Amino acid sequence: MRIVKVMSAMGASSSSPLRERKKRATRSALKRSAVGLVAARGLAAVTVEEIASGADVSSRTFFNYFPTKEDAVIGWDPTVLAEMIDGLRLRPGDEPGPAALRAMLLAVFSAFDADHRDLLERLRVIRSDPHLVAHHVLRWGETERQLVGALAERRGTDPATDHYASLVVATTLAASRTAMMSWCDKEGRVPLADELASHLDVLGTGLAEPQERLL
Amino acid sequence: MRIVKVMSAMGASSSSPLRERKKRATRSALKRSAVGLVAARGLAAVTVEEIASGADVSSRTFFNYFPTKEDAVIGWDPTVLAEMIDGLRLRPGDEPGPAALRAMLLAVFSAFDADHRDLLERLRVIRSDPHLVAHHVLRWGETERQLVGALAERRGTDPATDHYASLVVATTLAASRTAMMSWCDKEGRVPLADELASHLDVLGTGLAEPQERLL
DNA sequence: CAGATAAGTGCAGTCACTGCAAAGATGCGT
DNA sequence: ACGCATCTTTGCAGTGACTGCACTTATCTG
Structure with missing residues (x-):
């Protein structure tokens, strides 16, 4: 009881x-x-x-x-954030941070793909209004802070001073956002997770320009 | 009359x-x-x-x-945006885009330094509230769009398809924002324009890590 | 000083958002 | 099947951001 x-x-x-x-x-x-x-x-x-x-x-x-x-339009859902944190925690502890983040995000983005059409329309709507773009960035900012915390925890560091963790999370999430937008441009002809993967690949090479890809 | x-x-x-x-x-x-x-x-x-x-x-x-x-707190002033556009237009036409942007921004940031203490306090306040951060990003987004337009005009291209212009402006403004924040961390012990210059230098090398600088 | 122009203000109204408390729906143990 | 605990929905009242309008007041300009 x-x-x-x-x-x-x-x-x-x-x-x-x-x-x-x-x-x-x-x-x-x-x-x-x-x-x-x-x-x-x-x-x-x-x-x-x-x-x-x-x-x-x-x-x-x-x-x-x-x-x-605005949150209804961008589809803000705190449970997704929780899934991300949990997903990170479930990755093997000896895996490097960027790899762990990548694996977790690929899983989450694959799940997004279920709603395919909805997500596509939502991204188009968001891009069309600066207010919504700003709100989108705001919510991703919250995600960023929490992920830095989770990553620092993995690494046994203080999130406030672990600038490496901040850098990894910030750049990775930035790539996630550009992946979503470029996926939106391609009108979903490619799986979202694939698009994310190729953006993260570019990020992984230190932003070397790939062959005729991306905008 | x-x-x-x-x-x-x-x-x-x-x-x-x-x-x-x-x-x-x-x-x-x-x-x-x-x-x-x-x-x-x-x-x-x-x-x-x-x-x-x-x-x-x-x-x-x-x-x-x-x-x-929020705009009163972040000190949003459309005349500053107009100054930026005008400043860009006054640069010699054969100057490469990044150099023109850099010169214009250094001039504008030098002017900011007059209000020194006010700016410092304002940045601290902005950073302390996600709402204000979001609003700050929103306004810089408007600036970004206009600067892409001005830069595309310089280059005789269509702003909607000149991805190079978008990239240059976006990364340069991002560096400007990080410069302001790092200047804020250093509590204004360095001139704002110097901080901006060193951030833009790093950007110019393709984000190579400098000797013991930045956060 | 007189007329043009711009800035300041009060008022009424819309709408986002919140706390509270009542009412309705659902789940669970017996 | 019944009753109780819990959760969800809802109405109501209130705060505060923001706007359009009309009016007053201050600053030019000739």
């Missing part, structure tokens, strides 16, 4: 499938409503109330899922 | 000194009020009304100077 209480108190979210499914459905309905409306009319011309009613929930409920209007 | 009208219609801001001085004073009072208050209590705990009354104007007037609360 005590144990059950503690588990749920920890917000383990291991709730039963029905509730989970409903939440996922609502979240994804909100995302789709947001992206669709913003793609059609632009961010400023769309209100949270419209997004919410497009997903058949109240606007108050919207804010139970996303802290800001 | 016609000429005067056109000149003022163009927003040439060549108005008489008193008005100009007052506007500058108000703008700078608002910036100082904003940075001071936010440094003390954090962005979220400060209202526009407080910032405005700290500068002895109404909150409505605040919005005649800055489009958002």
Whole structure:
């Protein structure tokens, strides 16, 4: 009994499938409503109330899922961040940082590929509005900070002074972002993870210019 | 008569000194009020009304100077952007793009150094809040787009397809931002322009690691 | 000094976002 | 099948950012 209480108190979210499914459905309905409306009319011309009613929930409920209007459009999901951290922790401890990051990101990006079309449209919408680009960068910045922490932990260093860790994470995530954008330019004709891999390859060579690739 | 009208219609801001001085004073009072208050209590705990009354104007007037609360803190000033564009245009046409950008930025950053202490405090405040960092990036993004346009114009290319121009501007501005932050870390013991110069030097060598410099 | 122009301000309104408390849905033990 | 604990949804009231409009006041310009 005590144990059950503690588990749920920890917000383990291991709730039963029905509730989970409903939440996922609502979240994804909100995302789709947001992206669709913003793609059609632009961010400023769309209100949270419209997004919410497009997903058949109240606007108050919207804010139970996303802290800001922009987050619904960019599809911000803290669980993805958690997956990244966990993924890093599961890599063998003797693996070099960049390799561990690469492996983890390739796995996460492969999972993204399930939503293929949604992701493509979302990236297009994001790129079309400076506000959304800024918000996107903001959220990646949070990711960056946490990953630096996780990587420093792996290496047994202090994240505040381990500039190597910061450099590795920052450049790798920057390459991840450019990979997403270039994948978006190619309209998804290549798997996202492949695009990421080739960008990381270039990064790995110290940014040597490849043969007729990338923009 | 016609000429005067056109000149003022163009927003040439060549108005008489008193008005100009007052506007500058108000703008700078608002910036100082904003940075001071936010440094003390954090962005979220400060209202526009407080910032405005700290500068002895109404909150409505605040919005005649800055489009958002954040802009007052980061000190966003569209005239600086205009100076950059003009500065680029004044460089000799046969100068390579990176060199022209470098010369222009060094000049602009030297001018920044007049406000020395203010800039230092402002950068510290910006770094302390992810919201402000994001807004900072947003505004530099606008700068980036315009500079790509200006550089493409110099080169007689289409800004949408001149990826070389985009790369040069993006990396150069990124180096400018890291220069500002590292200058901030060094607490202004070095002139800003010198810091920028050394960052651009490193960039110019293709990011070779220098002797015991930078973070 | 008179008329043009620009800056400052008050007011009313929209909308993002939050805390609170009630109501409805779901899960679980018995 | 029932009842209780827990979670989700929702309405309501409130704060605060930001805008358009109309009006006053200050600064030019001739």
